[in-house]
Amino acid sequence: MRALDTLARLCALLAGSLLTAITVMTCASVLGRNLFGATLAGDFELTGVATGLAIALFMPWCQLRRGNIIVDFFTSRARPGTIALLDRLGALLVATVMALLAWRTLLGGLNAWGNHSGSMLMGFPDWVVYAGMVPPLMLTALIAFYQALTPLAGEAP
């Protein structure tokens, strides 16, 4: 779990740095446009690309912290053991969905590689983004899978 934790942290920090980079680039672009009339053509495409990577990189940490919203209203009176069991089943579903997404995104990336698709103005290749999204999605699946297997507090070991 230590390794998963460290990886998830690294992903989140990398993603945060990407967002900061977007900020710097956008500020430069806005200043350039309004002060010097110099436009950075396609800067918004880079923002899209960087956001895509950042969001995928945010996923592992969110899952590690169980940050995805659940409805606990209907199970508020259930026994702790039942709740822990349901949470493990929920984590298993998350792991399945994330593994599915990672797999399909990999295929989508291969597809994008094959037909050389890219952004409109800059021609930034789409496959790079797909390729960057697959590892964090896999890591998220792994974290959720680990959570599904680990007994939680209140559960008989």
Add this chain to the structure above:
Amino acid sequence: MTPVGMALLTFGLMLVLMALRTPIAVAMFVAGALGYGAQAGWPPLSSFLNHQAFARFASYDLSVIPLFILMGHLAAHGGISKALFAFASAVMSRFQGGLAMAAVLASAAFGSICGSSVATAATITSVALPEMRRHGYSGRLATGTLAAGGTLGILIPPSVPLVVYAILAEQNIAKLFAAALLPGLIAMLGYMAAIAVYVRWVPGHAPERRAEADREPLDARAWVGMVPIALIFSLVFGGIYGGFFTPTEGAAVGVAPTLVAAWLQRELTWAKLAQCFYATAEGSAMIFLIFLGADLMNASLALTQLPNQLAALVLGWGWAPLVVVAAILLLYVVLGSVMDELSMLLLTIPIFFPLINSLDFGLPQESVAIWFGILVLMTVGFGMLAPPVGLNVYVVNRLAKDVPIAESYRGVLPFLVSDTLRLLLLVCFPGISLWLVGFVR
């Protein structure tokens, strides 16, 4: 199976999974994927999934969401809120219940650079709750005020739910932000009025009016607390409405001065910056996963033709347009009490928006879309407070260890009354929401 049966089955599966503590996003994803696959076949589902994560995550339009969230967390960790609350309490110290009103004022000001109600509630609670308890405010009033104040984070622009609405309904974000400003200020004044009435009617929750000598002076030092927020807000919104940059760029531009302000306050260490990134990770990833789940659910529901049939059915009843709006808002209040607000918007706007568009309110279509967006935003705020699952109430209550949750729910009641009155006002007078939009080019 009939299409309607199919729709009910996918919807039912989603609700069962949700009730069994599956994350809401994943419940929508699983039910939606199964429904889509069963109707359209599995190869179309597979090719849909191939590009879905890329299409949703790497979207320029949606980049505002993580950026506004990051901006909010930078402001929260950057020591801006402390000086802000000091300023607010200096302004409000002459009134009975003044510290509670100050918490509302500080929440509103903080909400002008933060787009999330939970982040606003948590931030202002951390600075205002100890002060309120120290001055003898009851746990009920203190936590109720802070939970309600938190909703100003989304009622006053920027606002993440409003961005989501703008994208779903294909409306101009700048115009929606402009439309939200007056209703947001009315919300702030309404909350202050609720406090003023409550402390008079129900004694014992706030201390008596403070003596002249005991009040914080409203001097130059106090005003300094307001400066960073005012500067950032004017820069972001001045730039957007002055035509210097787009709202999407505005989010990125806003992060920079917030970072600088936090750094100048000497509050932002590397460790705190990392905390901001982690918090942004949790907030953003959660929202984008909900996007993915709702996409699949909506694709599946669209195949059943249920949204169209529902619109035709409701139109066939021949109800007055305002009655339809009222019914939708009522449904939102009910749904919002058990579901999270973003999932609710993502699932229902694709169904209700075409319906609203086909009704005649005697207003241009764009105005109707903007006005309806503001009404939806208000009911979302309502859902953040109303029992049994008011997210803001939970967040604030978790920070107030000695206050039972039932007390906090009792504490939000006066604010729910204020919310209801404001919603009625905005339903009856669309002009309140639309007036400022007229100035946006």
